[in-house]
Amino acid sequence: MNNLLLMVALPLFTAFLLPVMERVSPVLAKLAGPLVLAITSVLGISLWAGMEQPVVIQLGGFLPPMGITFYADKLSMLFAVAASLGTLLLWPDESEQPIRQSSLALILAAAGSGLALSGDLFNIYVFYELVAVVSYGLIASRPTAAAMAATLRYLVISAFGAALILAGIALVYQATGTLNLAQLAQLAPQHLHNLQGLSAFVLILIGVGVKAELFPVNTWVPEVYATAPERVSALLAGVVSKLALLVVVKLLVLVFQMPEAHMIMLALGIMGVLTGELAAWRATDYRRMLAFSSIGQLGTIFIAFSVPGEAGVFAGLAVALHHLLLKPALFMLARRWGGSLANLSGAGRTSPLAAGLFILLALSLIGVPPLPGFWAKLLVLVNLAGQGQALYYLGGMVILVGAALEANYLFRVASGFYHEPSKAVILSPHKGKDMLIAGLLSSVLLTSVLFISPLADRLHEIAREATDVETYINRVQPVRLAPINVAVVQP
Amino acid sequence: MDMHLILYSAAAGLMLIGIAGIVLPSHLLRIIFAVALLEAGANLLLLLASFKEGTAAPIMLESGFPANMADPVPQALVLTAIVIGVGILALALILALKVRAAYGTLDMRKVRQRMEHDIAEEAGISMPSSSQTPRVIVSKGTVDE
Numbered sequence: 001m002n003n004l005l006l007m008v009a010l011p012l013f014t015a016f017l018l019p020v021m022e023r024v025s026p027v028l029a030k031l032a033g034p035l036v037l038a039i040t041s042v043l044g045i046s047l048w049a050g051m052e053q054p055v056v057i058q059l060g061g062f063l064p065p066m067g068i069t070f071y072a073d074k075l076s077m078l079f080a081v082a083a084s085l086g087t088l089l090l091w092p093d094e095s096e097q098p099i100r101q102s103s104l105a106l107i108l109a110a111a112g113s114g115l116a117l118s119g120d121l122f123n124i125y126v127f128y129e130l131v132a133v134v135s136y137g138l139i140a141s142r143p144t145a146a147a148m149a150a151t152l153r154y155l156v157i158s159a160f161g162a163a164l165i166l167a168g169i170a171l172v173y174q175a176t177g178t179l180n181l182a183q184l185a186q187l188a189p190q191h192l193h194n195l196q197g198l199s200a201f202v203l204i205l206i207g208v209g210v211k212a213e214l215f216p217v218n219t220w221v222p223e224v225y226a227t228a229p230e231r232v233s234a235l236l237a238g239v240v241s242k243l244a245l246l247v248v249v250k251l252l253v254l255v256f257q258m259p260e261a262h263m264i265m266l267a268l269g270i271m272g273v274l275t276g277e278l279a280a281w282r283a284t285d286y287r288r289m290l291a292f293s294s295i296g297q298l299g300t301i302f303i304a305f306s307v308p309g310e311a312g313v314f315a316g317l318a319v320a321l322h323h324l325l326l327k328p329a330l331f332m333l334a335r336r337w338g339g340s341l342a343n344l345s346g347a348g349r350t351s352p353l354a355a356g357l358f359i360l361l362a363l364s365l366i367g368v369p370p371l372p373g374f375w376a377k378l379l380v381l382v383n384l385a386g387q388g389q390a391l392y393y394l395g396g397m398v399i400l401v402g403a404a405l406e407a408n409y410l411f412r413v414a415s416g417f418y419h420e421p422s423k424a425v426i427l428s429p430h431k432g433k434d435m436l437i438a439g440l441l442s443s444v445l446l447t448s449v450l451f452i453s454p455l456a457d458r459l460h461e462i463a464r465e466a467t468d469v470e471t472y473i474n475r476v477q478p479v480r481l482a483p484i485n486v487a488v489v490q491p
Numbered sequence: 492m493d494m495h496l497i498l499y500s501a502a503a504g505l506m507l508i509g510i511a512g513i514v515l516p517s518h519l520l521r522i523i524f525a526v527a528l529l530e531a532g533a534n535l536l537l538l539l540a541s542f543k544e545g546t547a548a549p550i551m552l553e554s555g556f557p558a559n560m561a562d563p564v565p566q567a568l569v570l571t572a573i574v575i576g577v578g579i580l581a582l583a584l585i586l587a588l589k590v591r592a593a594y595g596t597l598d599m600r601k602v603r604q605r606m607e608h609d610i611a612e613e614a615g616i617s618m619p620s621s622s623q624t625p626r627v628i629v630s631k632g633t634v635d636e
Contacts, residue, residue, distance in 0.1 A: 122564070122567075122568050122571075125568075125571075125572075126571060126575075129575045129579075133575075133578065133579065133582070136582060136586075140586070144609070145589075145590065145593030145594060145605070145606075145609060146605075146606045146609035146610055146613070148586055148589045148590050148593065149590050149593075149594070149602050149603070149605070149606040150606060151586055152519070152583065152586040152587060152590055152602075153599075153603070155579065155582065155583050155586065156513060156522055156523070156526060156583070159526045159529075159530070159576075159579055159583070160510070160513055160526065160529065162530075162575075162579075163506070163509065163526070163529040163530050163532070163533040164533075166530070166533035166534065166536070166537055166572055167506065167532075167533045167536050167537075169537065169568070170533065170536040170537040170539070170540045170565075171536075171540075173537070173540040173541065173564070173565060174539070174540040174541070177541065177562075179564065179568075223606065223610070226610045226614070227606075227610060284614075284616050285611075285614035285615075285616055286614075287614070288610075288614075338614065339613070339614045339615040339616075340614050340615045340616045343615060
C-alpha cells in the first residue's frame, strides 16, 4: 500500500531533482517529468481499480492525533489521479518554458494528490498552500507586466484566503482538540454543530473558495486566465478548482453536517452562477468569456453539492467531472482564438475541426440531451426540486437561467464561425498538440455518452462510499482514541 | 483582566486590521504588509486554541515528557504557517518590484488600469471610450512613483 504514497512522494522528489538532472542531461530532464507523472497515473488507476475498501495509511506509524493520516477512498483516489493525469496532459510546453516550469508542474501534481488523499486538516492546509505557491509561479511564467500584476493580485486574495483557513482551523481545534478528520467526524455532533462550528466552516469555505472560484473571492479569475499560459489556465480551471472543491465537500460531509452550512454554500453558489454567467454574456474576448463562464459553472457545482447526503455528492460529482473534462478542452483552443470574439468570424472555414469541437463542447456545457452535460444538470435539478425548500427551488431556477445565458453567448460565438471572415485578422491554425489534447478530451466526452448508465452507477457507488461517515471513522481508528488534550474540550 | 480575553482580542484585532488593510488602501506595499498582519492574527488565534498559562515547553527530557506540557500540535502548525507566510511575503515583494519596474507605480488602482489596458490590447479589443470609463479618484494618500 506504500504505492499510494509514491503518488505524492515520487513527483515531489523528482521536482527537486530536475535542475540537477538538467546539468547532466537536458534531454533526460525534459523526459523525466512526464515519465514520472505517467507512472503515478498508472499507479493511481491500478490502485483505484483494485480498491475494495478505503485504504488508510498512518505515515511513520504514528497514530492520530499526532500522526499524519492518508485516507484513500474511491472519491479521493479519483481526484488524486485527476491531479496526476491532468498535469501530464496539460504539461507546460517545453519548447518555450525553462526547466523550472516542469519542476513547478510536478510539485502541483504531488501537492494536488496529497490534498486529495490527506486525512487531517493540518496536512490539507499545507498541501493547499503548496498548490497555491506553485500556481503563482506557473501563472507568472509569461514574463509580461500584465501577468506579474495579475499574479500579485491573485497572491493577495489567495493569502487572504489562507489566513481565513487558518482561523477556521483554530476554531475547530479550540472546540475539539484534534485536526484528524476521523476524530473530528466523531466529535463534531457534540462540539462543532453550533455557532462556533458554523463560523469555522464559513471561514474555511471562503478560504478554500478562493481556488474554487467561489462567489465573493473570485475577482482574480478573469485577470489570471487572460494573462496566464493556456495550459496553466486549463489546469487551474479544470483540476485545481476541483481539488479545492473536494476539500469543501469532505469537510461538509464528515464534519459540518449542518443545514445552515448547506444553505450558505447554496446561496454563494447561486450568486456565483448569476454573476459569472452574466459577466460571460457581456465578455468580448474568448479567454475572459471562458473565465467568467467557469465561475458560473463552479457556482452550479456548489449548488449541486449543497444538497445534503448521498444524492448531493452524486450530482455534484457528475457536474464536477463534466466540467473537469470540458474546460481544459475549451482553453486549449485559446492559444489561437485567444483574442477578441469579433476576430473569430469565419473561423469555421479556416479551422473546421476546432469549430466542430467548440460546438460539441458548447452543446454539452449548456446541457443538450444526449450529451453528458444534460444528464449531470438533470440530476442536479431533480435533486434540488426534491428538497422542498424555497432557496433550493431558487437554485434550480438560477441554474436554468444560467443555461439559457450560456446558450445565448456560446451560440453567438458558434454562429460567428460561419459568418463572412473578417479581413483585418487572419487566424493561424491551431497547434497540433493543442488540438490533440482538445480532441482527446472531447472524444472521452463523446464515448461517455454510450456508457451513461454504468458511469452513473459507478459515481453513485463513489458517492455512497464518500458519505459513509461511520466507515471513515472506523477505518482510521480501529481503536477509538480520545483526543490528547481532553482538558481543552468544552463540556 | 483575563489573559485569554486580552489575547483573543489581540488576535481578532490583528485580523481586522489586516482585512481592512487589504481592502482599503491602494498602495501595494501597504496591502502586502496587511496580509502579513492578517496572517499574524490567524497564527495567534491558532496558538490560543490550546493555550494554558504556566505550561512547560513540549520537549522530551531524559525523564520523559514534562508533566503539564503545552499542546505541541498548534505550535507545529503555527511554525509551518509562519514559514509559508514568510515565503509568500518574499514572493509578493518580488512581484511588486517587477510590477513597479514595468508600470512605474505601486498604486493598485493604476496597476489594475494598466493591466486591464494591456489585456485588452493583447486581445485586440478597443478599450471603452473615456466617457464610459469610471473616473479614477486618486486620493492624497497614494504614493506616485
